[in-house]
Amino acid sequence: MTDRKDAIRRAYDAIADDYLAERSAEPPATALLDDFADRLPTGARVLDAGCGAGTPFTKRLTASLAVIGVDFSIEQVRRARENVPGAHFVQGDMTRLAFAADSFDAVCALYSLIHVPMDDHPRVVRELHRVLRPGGLALLSVGSEEWDGSNPDWLDTGVEMYWSFPDSETSIDHLTDAGFEMLERHTVKDELGGAFPILLVKKPDP
Numbered sequence: 001m002t003d004r005k006d007a008i009r010r011a012y013d014a015i016a017d018d019y020l021a022e023r024s025a026e027p028p029a030t031a032l033l034d035d036f037a038d039r040l041p042t043g044a045r046v047l048d049a050g051c052g053a054g055t056p057f058t059k060r061l062t063a064s065l066a067v068i069g070v071d072f073s074i075e076q077v078r079r080a081r082e083n084v085p086g087a088h089f090v091q092g093d094m095t096r097l098a099f100a101a102d103s104f105d106a107v108c109a110l111y112s113l114i115h116v117p118m119d120d121h122p123r124v125v126r127e128l129h130r131v132l133r134p135g136g137l138a139l140l141s142v143g144s145e146e147w148d149g150s151n152p153d154w155l156d157t158g159v160e161m162y163w164s165f166p167d168s169e170t171s172i173d174h175l176t177d178a179g180f181e182m183l184e185r186h187t188v189k190d191e192l193g194g195a196f197p198i199l200l201v202k203k204p205d206p
Contacts, residue, residue: 005072005093008115008162012052012073015157020053020079022155027056028188029110029141032198036108036139037061044105047131049094050112054080054087057110062086065106070097094124099131107131107138110198111190113171114143118164122174129178132203138180141196142171144187155192168197175201 012019037060040046044065048058051069053076061067067087071077072094080089092098094109094116107128116124128138143165154161165171172182184200 004117004162004164007160009072011154011159011161012071013075014159015155015161016053016073016075016079018155018157019076020055020083022192023052023056025056027191029190029198030056030060032139032186032188032200033057033060033108033110036106036137036200037064039137040065040106045103046106046108047097047099047104047128048087049097049107049109049128050115051080051089052076052112054084054089057108058087059084061108068099068104070094071112095120095127097127097131101130102133103131105133105136107136107140109138109140111141111196113140114163114165114196115161116164118146118148118166121166121171122177125174125178125180129180129203134203135205136203137183138201138203139198140175140201141188141198142166142168144168144195144197146170171197172199175199179203 046065048069069089070092146167148164150162152160180201189195
């Protein structure tokens with residue numbers, strides 16, 4: 001699994017500018033993200049897990065929230081720091097978040113968990129649950145059907161990119177097993193291809 005994760009990190013390093021150019025200012029998931037942000041108090045502390053270059057999602061969140069973005073790719077983090085100076089960005093692994101328990105009021109992970117090797121998905125959602133405060137919300141995109149594979153020439157860059165995810169019901173089981181409560185489920189087309197369930201979940205109060 002380490003080799004696969006390193007390959008994904010290197011791929012996102014290599015295509016940082018190409019990927020940024022392909023993401024529009026308002027992809028289809030924007031409406032759900034805006035609704036998510038509206039549910040949070042001004043200044044709430046939010047973790048954007050798998051933030052990429054910071055646009056468009058992290059940038060929209062910073063309009064009213066205190067955002068920390070984490071990404072596996074150092075090149076993505078460098079661009080995020082340039083693109084969204086109002087947020088703080090660190091390089092890190094979603095399976096081992098370097099934050100204390102109950103650190104965030106909310107968590108967002110859009111189009112990032114789907115790259116994590118499938119066996120690590122339960123660990124990631126446990127980490128997201130750990131760093132989220134009781135009563136906090138999380139907005140996550142997951143796979144619709146189980147798939148583990150790659151595109152050898154993603155975005156016509158000549159770079160191979162990998163994806164790995166279980167079906168949506170298994171992802172929901174992972175979330176509930178970690179202690180999350182399901183609130184809403186939507187399916188949204190991604191401008192780069194496919195359609196993905198986006199789940200709104202909550203870490204219940206004690």
